[in-house]
Amino acid sequence: MGYEPVIGLEVHVQLNTATKIFCSCPVKFGSSPNTQTCPVCLGLPGVLPVLNREALNKAILAGLALNCSISGYSKFDRKNYFYPDLPKNYQISQYDKPICGPGFIEIQVNGENRRIGITRLHLEEDAGKLIHAGNVPDGCSYVDLNRTGTPLAEIVSDPDMRSGDEAYEYLLKIKSIMKYIDVSDCNMEEGSLRCDVNISLRKKGTEKFGEKVEIKNLNSFKAVKAAISWEIERQSEILDTGGKIMQETRLWDSDKNRTNGMRSKEHAHDYRYFPDPDLVPIVLDMAYIGCIKNGLPELPDAKKERFISAYVLPAYDAGVLTSSRELAGYFEETVRGGANPKKASNWIMGEVLARIDDAGMISSFPVRPAMLSELINLIDNNTISGKIAKAVFDEMAVSGKSPGVIIEEKGLKQVTDSGEIEAVIDTVISNNEKSVNDYRNGVEKALKFLVGQVMKESKGKANPQMVNDILIRKLK
């Protein structure tokens, strides 16, 4: 097929402030319905919004992390539409003067770097929730307004993506950055990150965009990828058969793995945006923005580059280790404890990540960086063998005890006393006459067997190199 998909994403990120964007209600997930509300977020008559400083600062920080320009002048507007989850029947958002202007992020797809433009980032208030299932009586829906007024940063990308994989990587990167700068939990299950897709097809080699379709109701990154694939196929088929794509909003059905068109309504989209007279403009100077910029931590891309050069790690390792700020911190602390960087990387990417679901949860993993570096050092100085180290790590991951304690308790310390090893070797030699003779007659394999027997006899504690050396000497 000769079509090129043109994809842009609208990502809504809930900012992790203590209170809502325009009132002092707490922002908490999972509270009893309608308890996290007040006259302001309920839209009672006569109440007024006042902007949360922290929401503004986090939006600016997010914008800086996405390489956006920060607006010297921005304002809030009302987006007017009726829906029962929207108490005022208008949403306070930003229309023509968003807090952050154009920016970009870099992603890697199939080993290739791609720069994806960010059109804008703006602040707005979240809506409440409608409940239709469970113990809701027939013919009714329930309204829960706890979420109403949660601060959202809406990040709009340029139509720069060309595949589901790119969209997927873009989302991963957005999530990683937002978590790095601690502005959002970015938990798609809890709804703290939501994503809508805009997609159109055009003939390869042409410039003009095709008719755009918006996909909503995407509940995971995988769904985003799947919906894009489905939609590319659907639109290609229509175009191939000479049909026309209708500009519409479609909903992703995660059970049937397909998109469905919404019942479109006449005049449904006339939001009548206008400046909200209850809120005053935000006018920022360089000093204010600079102050927030100072709080910007090292971001994933920069950290990855540094890991490659400072720790001489392969790009792959550096990418995995910097995928979360917490994981990267864990790695660096391990190295600071004296561990060899590559060995630390191997342990983290192998044993550590195998045991946790989410790299962001590393802080609650029982094996602390100091313990891991101790373990790696113990291998390096021949206190234990690599094999025993794995067993020690298993124990550490369960009990949280330090490797020294475990080795002490279980008597796992490697034997490096040559007298002790020689005694074991003497026993093995006298019990395995055939193998000894075989070796002396040039059967090299026999040596391996004898080493194995010595290791077995020493319960794995004998230093393998010493066993090898002493055996060869004695068998001469």
Add this chain to the structure above:
Amino acid sequence: MKIDKDVITRVAVLARIDLTDDEKMEFSEQLSGIIGYVEKINELDTEKIIPSDHIGGVKNVLRNDTVGSTIGEGVLERMAPEFENGHIVVPRIIEGS
């Protein structure tokens, strides 16, 4: 411009107000008169004029991110026309319609 019945009908849908045919006729006539009058503003040369989207010159009014009190127990229930199991009740919403 004349605000005909069709315009009134379309705007009433946006404003979520049911109007009878008589009301539409009445509003059409009255609003045409009012709009005809307010079009006087077209006489103003506003080419280089900045719109007054905010007055008073106040800017950057910000609130500290400190949790305050939430609505008292039972208050919403007493206010709401229909309330059940901690929720406001509305007629069934078909999502996506």
Add this chain to the structure above:
Amino acid sequence: MPEQNILNYSLSELSDMLENKGISAVEISSAYLGMFRNHGGKINCYITVNEDMVIADARKSDERRSAGNALSRYDGIPIAVKDNICTQGVRTTCASRILENFIPPYDATSYAKLKAAGFILFGKTNMDEFAMGSSTENSYFGVVKNPYNTGKVPGGSSGGSAAAVSARMAPAALGSDTGGSIRQPAAFCGVTGIKPTYGRVSRYGLVAFASSLDQIGSFGKNVADAALLLSAVSGYDEKDSTSVDREIDFAPEHITGDIKGMKIGIPDEYFIGCSGEITAKIGEKVELLRKGGADIRKISLKYIDYAVPVYYLIATAEASSNLARYDGVRYGYRSPGVSGIDTLYNRTRSEGFGKEVKRRIILGTFSLSSGYYDAYYLKALKGRTLIIEDFVNAFREVDAIITPTTTATAFGIGEMSGNPLQMYMSDILTISANLAGIPGISVPIGLDSSGMPMGLQIMGNHFNERAILNVGSAVEKICDPVKPEM
């Protein structure tokens, strides 16, 4: 003490007597309740008066004062409050069916300030529904009558507050002014009414009509009372982003009526189409002010003809959005027995709103809608800039501006109800102050030949309430007091 006297005392006189124990709070409230019982039904200036609560509050105030714990020297003075200002536990209807039984769980900041000073809530006054109107004929709770002539309107939208003060059914009252809703009824009812600078009084808890124009203000029997009540509700409020932190320098002791050397501008444009009697009366008073040492100058405010168009586009656009929340979902009226959310919205709003409110919502929705925004709403915002600049220039030259408050005295009930445009035009002299966000006051200057009160308007620069109150006080001194025959 004869009841009639109590009703004529100013707020400071009442305060002095309370402090000297010459009178009790219960006596004051009882006197006003007596007037309310005798004339409240006829004038219809109140939507809610809870007599038991008023007396109970007055009794508590008396107890506080005798224990030496008076909240302020005004503790115990009853105040009427317009029914679009939220009062916790007391229903706040906006004179609309849609909020007929709405009881706010919070106080408006302005009312909370009064409460903290010990003022007593006497009642909630009738008004045009959602403050949309100039006659107080658009109320779900019935038309308010002018105390001077019950066949005439009291003006609007704060007609109930103006009529209550005029008819001695409250010593003073709070109102709100979006396009003249305090000054015009003050003029029609022969009382003083002041709208302060935008941002001077918190709007928190004032049910919004047009957010960029709404301001709470006060009514008094005289200039000093209006000043006193306004200073009691003024001040910065962190709950209102548009509120401004400025010194309150217009308490009655600052209002001397001294206008020597003050530059006062008279714009010719504001006298076009004005009744001869009003023009003549104002001319007479201005001449007296000149003799009193004021520097009277002719000025020009050339954009007055655009004020009504600009105002009605902006006010209705904001209103269409502000009133969207009345949908029958969370509070207020819900049309019974409907299935389907669209029907619920449409029926609730059609049954809950009166005709003028619907008309303005439709107009405002139209001017914001796709394809018309630039030509109407945005153009109006630019027009507003020109009007603001007009005043900025004027106040480079003068300290205050004198105009009539209205072009005519109160009109008859029903006289304009079929012609909304004509009704809108009746705000022409007061609207500009709201568009520019400047303070304005209306002071009674006597009765016309038909016995109806006439008002003189003074406008001042931003946050210069002190200047217009001083001019108002000077005007008051050269006018005979007016009072309706009840």
